[in-house]
Amino acid sequence: MTEFAGHLPGFAIDEVDWRRLHFGAWGETVEVAVPMLSDAQSAALATRVRDNARNYLKTLSVTEIVAILDRAIARLLDRDDPWRQKAEALLPIVTGYDREMVRLGLTGYLKTFRGPQLQRFLSEDFANPQILDAFQPAVKGGFARAFGPDLLLHVWAGNVPGLPLWSLISGLLVKAGTIGKVPSAEPLLASWFARLIAEIDPRLGDCLAVVWWKGGDETQERIWLEQADVVVAYGGNDALAAVQKRLPVTTRYLPHGHKIGFGMVSRAALDTRKAGVLARQAAYDVIRYEQQGCYSPQMLFVERGGTVSPREFSGYVAHELASFSQKHPRRVLSIEEASAVANWRSAAELSTFGGDRDLIGDAHNDWSVVHVEDEQELAPSGLNRTLSVVAVDGLDDVVGLIAPYRSFLQSAGVAAEPEELFRLAGLLGQAGVTRISALGLMTSPEAGWHNDGRFNLLDLVTMTEIEHSAEAEAERFAPYAD
Numbered sequence: 001m002t003e004f005a006g007h008l009p010g011f012a013i014d015e016v017d018w019r020r021l022h023f024g025a026w027g028e029t030v031e032v033a034v035p036m037l038s039d040a041q042s043a044a045l046a047t048r049v050r051d052n053a054r055n056y057l058k059t060l061s062v063t064e065i066v067a068i069l070d071r072a073i074a075r076l077l078d079r080d081d082p083w084r085q086k087a088e089a090l091l092p093i094v095t096g097y098d099r100e101m102v103r104l105g106l107t108g109y110l111k112t113f114r115g116p117q118l119q120r121f122l123s124e125d126f127a128n129p130q131i132l133d134a135f136q137p138a139v140k141g142g143f144a145r146a147f148g149p150d151l152l153l154h155v156w157a158g159n160v161p162g163l164p165l166w167s168l169i170s171g172l173l174v175k176a177g178t179i180g181k182v183p184s185a186e187p188l189l190a191s192w193f194a195r196l197i198a199e200i201d202p203r204l205g206d207c208l209a210v211v212w213w214k215g216g217d218e219t220q221e222r223i224w225l226e227q228a229d230v231v232v233a234y235g236g237n238d239a240l241a242a243v244q245k246r247l248p249v250t251t252r253y254l255p256h257g258h259k260i261g262f263g264m265v266s267r268a269a270l271d272t273r274k275a276g277v278l279a280r281q282a283a284y285d286v287i288r289y290e291q292q293g294c295y296s297p298q299m300l301f302v303e304r305g306g307t308v309s310p311r312e313f314s315g316y317v318a319h320e321l322a323s324f325s326q327k328h329p330r331r332v333l334s335i336e337e338a339s340a341v342a343n344w345r346s347a348a349e350l351s352t353f354g355g356d357r358d359l360i361g362d363a364h365n366d367w368s369v370v371h372v373e374d375e376q377e378l379a380p381s382g383l384n385r386t387l388s389v390v391a392v393d394g395l396d397d398v399v400g401l402i403a404p405y406r407s408f409l410q411s412a413g414v415a416a417e418p419e420e421l422f423r424l425a426g427l428l429g430q431a432g433v434t435r436i437s438a439l440g441l442m443t444s445p446e447a448g449w450h451n452d453g454r455f456n457l458l459d460l461v462t463m464t465e466i467e468h469s470a471e472a473e474a475e476r477f478a479p480y481a482d
Contacts (some may be wrong), residue, residue: 003090005187006035007194007210010048016041019214021184025096025332032094034187034212039223042211046179046227049209050151053177057207058148062122062132065172068204070115072196077110083196087189091161095186096331097289102161105288108444109162113169117447122173124448125457132174132461141468146461148174149229149252155243157235159185160289165193167232168208170456178208179224187212222246230254230460254459256452259294259410260380261285262301262402263439264395264424266416270306270313278415279316280323281440285413287324287367288443290331291383295411295435295442298381299388301398310391311358314371318360321367321385330366330385337384341368344382378402395420399427406432410452413439 008016018033037045057065075081079088087106092099111117122129126146128136135143152171156164164180168190171178182190191210198205213220225231225243230252233243240255247253263285269278285297300317302310333341348359348370356373367385376390378401392398395416402409409432414421425436434453435445450456475481 002031002033003188004033005182005191005210006212007191007198007205007208008035008037008045009052009198009206009209010045011041019212021187023094025093026099028093030090030093032187034182034184036213037211037220039219042220042223043227045209045211046151046224049177049179049207050227052203052206053175054150056203057172057177058175060175060204062129062173062175065175065204066115066118066122068197068201069113069118069169069172071200072193073110073113075196075200076193077107077114083192087161087192090188091186094188095159095161097161098328098331101288101328106161109165112445112447113165118169118173120448121170121456124450125455135464135466138465142471143466145464146174146458147464148176148461150177151228151230152176152178152460153224153228153231154178154180155231155233155235156180156190157183157239158292159183160292161186162189163234163293164190166451166456168193170460171232172204172208174457174460176230176460179228180208180210181224182210182212184212184215218246225251232256232460254454256294258408259452260299260378260405260408261293261295261297261411261413261442262299262378263297263413263442264398264415265300265302265313265439266395266414266420267303267306268417268420269415270303270308272307275306275308275313275316278439279313280320281438282413283317283320283324284440285442286321286385286387287328287330290385291381293443295437295445297387297411297413297439297442298383299378299390301390301392301395301401303395304391304393310389311371311373314358314360314369314389317387317389318367318369321361321369321387322365325366325385333384341382341384341386344368344386348388375401378405395424396427399431402428402433403431409433411435411437411442411445413437413442415439 017036019036021032021034023030076084078084088103092102130136131146135145138144154167168180180190194208194210225247232254233240234256237257240257244253263282302313304310345368351357358371361368370388372388372390381387412428412433414436
């Protein structure tokens with residue numbers, strides 16, 4: 001079967017060239033056709049989306065936009081809805097992830113974008129969300145209004161289902177004409193969401209488009225970069241730097257590069273009653289989408305002095321990873337991914353000869369844990385269910401082990417008592433960590449989370465202010481003026 005990706009308002013299927021991408025997993029295959037627009041078609045589509053957004057999207061109230069998005073999310077949460085059924089059927093084949101993991105992951109993630117949660121998005125960035133609809137009183141005096149860009153370009157990366165929805169929805173909330181470039185690894189869910197919006201509100205569907213171009217196609221990329229007022233991009237640091245070089249100097253650029261997540265376990269959490277549950281939570285963060293998300297843990301720092309030792313806790317985590325592998329098998333790895341895991345295991349095996357490290361798990365397992373007794377700085381794992389567990393004398397010591405990697409820090413999962421949690425949070429924040437969650441929820445950011453410590457919505461808008469002087473002067477010209 002062939003599934004068409006993209007959303008191209010104003011273009012019929014036979015007016016566009018298509019490239020076929022082939023995917024296979026779990027004994028099934030699917031062909032996905034992605035659009036290959038000509039330079040003229042790209043320019044025309046950008047103009048169409050920009051004009052439609054000016055004429056319709058920007059006339060909607062933010063409450064009306066939230067209601068439309070809520071209806072679309074409700075459809076995707078309904079397992080009897082054809083769009084949800086298509087997602088559950090095809091995404092495991094395209095991504096290779098276990099079907100049950102995809103099902104559970106979709107439900108948990110999509111709940112982040114229901115109406116009440118979108119209100120939280122808005123309230124996190126705007127004290128008065130109506131500032132997106134009309135001029136509102138400013139605390140300093142006068143009035144202010146927030147305007148989204150006429151054309152917002154998203155350059156998405158990765159193969160975790162649904163990740164593009166975060167920025168796509170943010171763009172619509174600030175009333176931006178929206179173009180999204182889907183990655184080859186998972187081009188479907190953002191495309192379906194755009195079409196679902198068009199099904200619910202055809203005029204709103206004309207205010208956004210989902211496109212594709214081959215990575216490295218600088219000519220096609222430059223067309224879109226020159227059209228956009230704001231660009232949000234995800235990917236490796238080298239790729240993001242290359243995009244920045246091709247951007248006009250007047251274009252606002254919001255890059256999100258690769259990050260590394262880690263966990264911290266206090267001795268207070270390491271008794272025989274709590275440690276098993278905690279190990280299962282940590283293991284779940286590791287297996288969910290195979291550590292492909294920037295918030296997935298690749299290393300755990302475990303404090304000595306608890307009833308359960310760090311070495312024993314490593315065994316607990318390994319046991320839970322083995323248990324999860326029975327219920328949620330790891331996807332088939334690419335040659336590059338398998339090589340990364342093998343290299344990580346080889347390095348771990350070589351380092352065990354000193355006696356202060358143990359490699360748990362055989363090469364034929366779909367998981368591996370290395371336990372480290374000596375101090376080790378934060379380092380990436382081989383991904384795909386590979387984890388380092390590092391013993392430390394005190395969790396304060398972790399700050400020095402992560403500090404050299406400030407630019408790569410984002411999420412930390414912390415298991416500690418309340419007073420210690422807040423004390424550690426202050427230290428981690430100074431070191432560059434921007435999100436602290438419970439273990440087991442590292443891969444499920446809360447609605448309104450500030451990605452990389454920035455604003456989802458506020459960074460997209462421009463503020464227009466009516467100063468008090470202009471307001472006061474206008475009184476002289478009013479028909480009721482003396």
